[in-house]
Amino acid sequence: MKKMLEVKNLEISFDTFAGKVQAIRNVSFDLKKGETLAIVGESGSGKSVTTRSLMKLLASNANVENGEILFDGQNILEKSEGEMRKLRGSKISMIFQDPMTSLDPTMPIGKQVAEPLMIHHQASKKEAYKKALELLEMVGLPNAKDRFKNYPHQFSGGQRQRIVIAIALICNPEVLIADEPTTALDVTIQAQILELLKDLQKKVKTSIVFITHDLGVVANIADRVAVMYAGKIVEIGTAEEIFYNPRHPYTWGLLGSMPSIESSASRLYAIPGTPPDLLQPPKGDAFYPRNEFALKIDAEQQPPYFEVSKTHKAATWLLAPQAPEVTPPEEIQKRWKKFEELKRAKEVKDNE
Structure with a gap:
């Protein structure tokens, strides 16, 4: 399947009064045609910085220290601002978190929707307005x-x-x-917007990068999920693998903190502590101080990626051959059992 985007060894820092913040640390991933990749993690994990770099929309104090972002075989980071203006909205578009700050309060909404078509495709006003109305009806705007x-x-x-x-x-x-397009909305509208994105993707075949801090939001929309922590991707796999066969303790914490109808716990799990200060990134595993399953090596050396399957990998020393067996939270053990059931059901179906 064609790769629409390839991010390779991306490293981004920010100059601040306190010093240089290492916001993105050696991040690599790709996006295939027609797929939805969700990037999840706590606030400050680097999700938004990573995705804004895809459109070269970083703040003036940002420094791209290393890496490539390939789109159509060309490195976006090497393009001029003029070249990026032609790309933004035309080839790569972005939905921001707060729609009110994304819209021009002085311009009718029909004109705002039609404008990119007139700018990028030189469409006539009549053609652009017709397409804008069709699209507003398609996205379910009442009485468009x-x-x-x-x-x-x-x-x-x-x-x-x-x-x-x-x-x-x-x-x-x-x-x-x-970029967290449903955060400012209530739960009912949130579900409608997610369903809308799924439906639109089928119709227009667009590849989607979906950013959120809530794993529950992406359960039914993502094909693959990348979990970010302290500026790094610590686990990546198919949605089924991340939800039912998670391998990184941070992913366990995120899943354990999700409310569930099936959960028997009287209170939600909370990950102890806070993310590290990226002015001085830790020498070893950044999650080490918050990880109840941490090993001695976690404090001394960053873990490499260990392959769980061809589509699933995680950066945790718990997956090393010499690592001791750990007993994860009960909620995660239930998910592992569910994953085995899903695998067996799939194998039976494939053999029929």
Whole structure:
């Protein structure tokens, strides 16, 4: 399957008054055509910085220390601002977290949706407005034709997010980056937006990078999941592997802190401690101080990636051949059993 994006050994720092913050540390991943890759992790783990770098939208105090971001075989990091303006919105689009700050309060929403088509594809006003109306109806904006000339403040939060999605999709981008697009919405609208993104992906075949701090949000939308911690990807695999066969203690913590109907625990699990200070990144495993299963080597040496399957790898010394067996939380053990059941069911189906 064709790779739409390839991120290789990306390292990004930020100059601050306190010193240089090592925000992104040797991150590598790819995005295949038509797939949804979710990047999850706590606030400050590096999710948004990573994805903003895909559109070269980093702050002025950011430094790309190393790495490549390949799109269509070309390194985005080497492109000029003029070249990036042609790429943004046309080939790669982004849905930001807060739709109200993404929309121009002085411009009717119909014009805002149509504008990228006129800029990037030189479409006539009539053609652009027609396509904009079709797209607003496709994303489920109520009474789109009658509200075409309304302003952003006249819409609800969920409706504004649908408008932002329409703007991002108007030029049929090959890659869509969704940076926590449902965080500011209530649970019901959140579910509607996620279902909308799934439906639109089937129709327009766009590859999606979905950013969130909530693993539960991506359970039904992601094909693959990358778990980030302290500026590094600590585990990556298919959604099924990450949810039912997690191998990194940090992923265990994220999953354990998710509310579940099936959970028998009277209170949710909370990962102890706080993420490390990336002004002085730790010598060993960054998760070591918060990891109840930590080994002595975790304090001294960063773990390499260990392969769990062809599609699944995790950076934890617990997967080393010489590592002792650990007993993970009960919730994770249940997930492992569920994973074995799913594997057996799949094998039976494949052999029929």
